[in-house]
Amino acid sequence: MKLFYISVFYLLLFVGAVCACSSDSDLAEEGEKPAAPEEETSVNELKLNADKTNDVKVSVNNKGEFVLTTTGKDPYICTMPLDKKNPENSVVLTFEYKASKTINGFQVFFANPLSGDRMEEYGAIEASPSKWDTYSCNLYDAIEKYSWGRIQDYLRLDFGSTVGVQLYMRNVRLRGMNSEEKEAWEAEQEKKNGIEKLAKELPEYLKRSFSSEITRVEVTSNKVNIEGRYSGSGTCSLAEVTPYEHALLLTNFKKCKTDIKAGTFTVSLDRVVEYDGYKYDRLLSKFVLVRTVNGKDELVSCGRYVDADLIDRSKASSLPDCSGDLTKGGEADRSSQAGWNDVDALGLKAVLVGIPVTAVMWETQANAAKVGDQVITHQYLGKNYYFSKSYFEEMDRGLLEFQKRNIAVFTVICIRPEVSRDANAYRNYDHGLGMLFQHPDFSEPAGTNGVYSMVNLDEAKSVNYWAAALDFMASRYSDGTHGRIHRYVLHNEIDDPANWNNIGYKPLEYYVDYFTKSIRIGHNIIRQYNPHVQILVPVTQSWTREVITPGIRAEYAVKKIFGLLNQLSAKEGDFYWGMGYHSYPQKFNSRTWEDPDATFSMNTRMVTFKNLEVLDKWAKTPANMYKGTKQRNIWLTENGSSTSTYTEQSLKEQAACAAYALKKVEQLSGIQTVIWHALTDNNVEGNLNLGLHYRKDHPGDPWGKKPSWYVYQAYGTANESKVLDQYLPVIGVSKWEDIIHSVSD
Numbered sequence: 001m002k003l004f005y006i007s008v009f010y011l012l013l014f015v016g017a018v019c020a021c022s023s024d025s026d027l028a029e030e031g032e033k034p035a036a037p038e039e040e041t042s043v044n045e046l047k048l049n050a051d052k053t054n055d056v057k058v059s060v061n062n063k064g065e066f067v068l069t070t071t072g073k074d075p076y077i078c079t080m081p082l083d084k085k086n087p088e089n090s091v092v093l094t095f096e097y098k099a100s101k102t103i104n105g106f107q108v109f110f111a112n113p114l115s116g117d118r119m120e121e122y123g124a125i126e127a128s129p130s131k132w133d134t135y136s137c138n139l140y141d142a143i144e145k146y147s148w149g150r151i152q153d154y155l156r157l158d159f160g161s162t163v164g165v166q167l168y169m170r171n172v173r174l175r176g177m178n179s180e181e182k183e184a185w186e187a188e189q190e191k192k193n194g195i196e197k198l199a200k201e202l203p204e205y206l207k208r209s210f211s212s213e214i215t216r217v218e219v220t221s222n223k224v225n226i227e228g229r230y231s232g233s234g235t236c237s238l239a240e241v242t243p244y245e246h247a248l249l250l251t252n253f254k255k256c257k258t259d260i261k262a263g264t265f266t267v268s269l270d271r272v273v274e275y276d277g278y279k280y281d282r283l284l285s286k287f288v289l290v291r292t293v294n295g296k297d298e299l300v301s302c303g304r305y306v307d308a309d310l311i312d313r314s315k316a317s318s319l320p321d322c323s324g325d326l327t328k329g330g331e332a333d334r335s336s337q338a339g340w341n342d343v344d345a346l347g348l349k350a351v352l353v354g355i356p357v358t359a360v361m362w363e364t365q366a367n368a369a370k371v372g373d374q375v376i377t378h379q380y381l382g383k384n385y386y387f388s389k390s391y392f393e394e395m396d397r398g399l400l401e402f403q404k405r406n407i408a409v410f411t412v413i414c415i416r417p418e419v420s421r422d423a424n425a426y427r428n429y430d431h432g433l434g435m436l437f438q439h440p441d442f443s444e445p446a447g448t449n450g451v452y453s454m455v456n457l458d459e460a461k462s463v464n465y466w467a468a469a470l471d472f473m474a475s476r477y478s479d480g481t482h483g484r485i486h487r488y489v490l491h492n493e494i495d496d497p498a499n500w501n502n503i504g505y506k507p508l509e510y511y512v513d514y515f516t517k518s519i520r521i522g523h524n525i526i527r528q529y530n531p532h533v534q535i536l537v538p539v540t541q542s543w544t545r546e547v548i549t550p551g552i553r554a555e556y557a558v559k560k561i562f563g564l565l566n567q568l569s570a571k572e573g574d575f576y577w578g579m580g581y582h583s584y585p586q587k588f589n590s591r592t593w594e595d596p597d598a599t600f601s602m603n604t605r606m607v608t609f610k611n612l613e614v615l616d617k618w619a620k621t622p623a624n625m626y627k628g629t630k631q632r633n634i635w636l637t638e639n640g641s642s643t644s645t646y647t648e649q650s651l652k653e654q655a656a657c658a659a660y661a662l663k664k665v666e667q668l669s670g671i672q673t674v675i676w677h678a679l680t681d682n683n684v685e686g687n688l689n690l691g692l693h694y695r696k697d698h699p700g701d702p703w704g705k706k707p708s709w710y711v712y713q714a715y716g717t718a719n720e721s722k723v724l725d726q727y728l729p730v731i732g733v734s735k736w737e738d739i740i741h742s743v744s745d
């Protein structure tokens with residue numbers, strides 16, 4: 001579900017996107033054809049069909065150029081059907097254009113037949129209002145996938161969702177790949193093969209027993225100390241794997257290769273090193289033992305990250321962790337005194353504060369200065385990184401207010417995509433950094449909306465920027481000087497990546513391994529400053545529910561994700577992660593106790609407020625604990641039910657749902673808090689009314705308190721029974737103990 005806590009004081013800067021395919025910006029003057037870097041081959045001229053359009057006004061000028069003006073949210077034009085088979089090598093769609101605005105989310109449908117599952121997205125068409133530019137994208141994979149190119153086949157070209165864009169087009173054609181495109185395509189094929197190989201080999205690796213092992217990794221302020229045992233003959237090598245590498249795909253380990261003789265060993269390394277043009281902190285690495293056989297390196301141990309309890313604490317805050325009863329959690333309006341009065345009246349013990357740190361980051365001071373933003377400079381590994389001063393000084397004021405009230409704070413950090421097809425989506429302050437952080441395989445299949453992207457861990461630069469952003473956050477918000485953050489949620493609803501953590505379609509094993517690397521980076525950096533922190537993994541209610549369309553999109557079962565996380569943790573060194581569960585009632589229906597897909601079984605299809613006992617039992621099972629002994633945190637970080645109407649019955653049922661959730665969490669020691677989303681009904685969540693307050697423009701009672709607000713206020717006070725017990729008959733029980741059930745299997 002969408003997180004609508006993004007701060008309203010974000011700067012509205014520029015909206016720009018780089019074409020995900022290719023663009024020639026140095027075009028000839030208007031009326032002239034641009035010079036091609038190579039002679040085009042296998043050219044198949046395509047004609048546009050002015051009679052087959054939608055949400056566009058089409059005209060053709062006296063030069064034969066098509067002039068399109070978008071008039072609605074789904075603008076497209078089709079090509080004329082092929083009158084002969086498309087040549088085998090004609091795979092690159094190319095046209096010359098002028099565009100008044102950037103067009104995000106350019107899509108191509110491959111007809112015949114015309115259907116949503118025969119569509120691919122090709123990024124953005126850059127704005128070029130006055131000069132002709134060239135847009136090209138490689139359709140090779142899609143042409144193969146959909147067996148496109150027969151007589152009467154055609155393409156539908158979709159131009160985002162922005163109204164009022166004027167687009168000139170000419171010389172639309174399919175052509176052969178040039179040498180640069182062929183090289184890029186071959187690299188992409190190699191990457192895809194690697195992903196498939198990793199997805200296949202990772203389960204085998206997790207099951208495999210190694211006779212040699214790395215037993216201990218400690219990181220001090222300036223050293224990495226590694227201990228282990230090699231039980232083979234001859235020698236092996238200690239090697240290092242950075243987050244942008246995959247140990248199962250490497251056949252020649254080059255980083256930190258150190259000879260190891262049979263028996264036990266201890267190796268001490270400098271903590272900071274230079275790799276691939278950047279200073280790099282080995283706190284983020286895993287280490288392996290390898291042996292060279294016939295010129296190729298083979299693993300003789302599993303990988304091992306730094307031990308979570310052996311991370312350097314020389315910079316750690318001495319403040320204690322959040323404590324006491326955190327059951328009553330929610331959101332807060334930090335923009336006014338009325339909002340703070342509401343926080344006090346509700347008596348919240350924990351709050352959500354979303355901080356999109358990478359979106360309010362600048363690559364240079366000059367970029368910030370162009371739009372009048374000043375910066376806070378943060379040094380990470382000797383390099384300066386820049387963050388919006390106005391944004392974080394405002395954030396400081398809010399966090400200090402929570403600190404005064406002894407309210408625990410958790411934050412959610414998500415990556416904003418830079419090329420979302422949603423024209424109204426929030427963008428990053430710095431376009432270049434937005435493109436760096438966005439995962440290179442970000443795509444939005446039909447029926448999805450890529451609200452957030454997975455972070456890009458494929459290159460050294462992006463890994464360092466991600467690490468620097470997290471280092472800035474942890475160093476600023478751990479000792480109380482600017483306020484405190486007690487828990488971190490990284491990314492959003494990872495079981496539905498197409499919508500909430502977009503990485504393109506990826507097999508589950510590859511995806512979870514990639515995600516785990518990201519949260520390990522966060523864990524290892526943040527625990528240097530806050531030794532109590534846990535990284536909470538955000539998921540939806542879909543415990544065993546799974547919907548997969550291979551090659552297009554997947555909604556993965558949460559239980560499987562946590563199973564893989566447990567295996568990776570046990571294999572490569574456990575760390576402090578927990579659950580950030582979104583236990584909304586099924587279909588947001590306040591009568592959650594009737595949710596049909598939420599059963600009292602460890603194999604339930606969904607986990608909602610109704611069957612939170614499943615999470616409680618999971619947390620108390622040793623196989624799911626940190627090193628088998630410490631329970632992982634479970635925070636219900638985004639939850640609520642909707643008053644579909646404002647009838648007395650609907651409002652009463654939402655209040656009953658809130659009481660039900662609070663009283664259930666109170667009785668389940670494996671769950672720490674329930675965060676109610678949202679504070680206020682709003683106009684951006686469709687027909688949902690999840691708030692404790694009415695809308696601020698609600699007729700007759702603007703920002704009025706719904707009955708659920710009074711439930712939240714009363715919980716944990718002397719008035720609790722008086723207010724909450726009146727909802728027991730709505731739920732159908734006589735006492736609160738009756739809402740707790742045992743869990744089978």
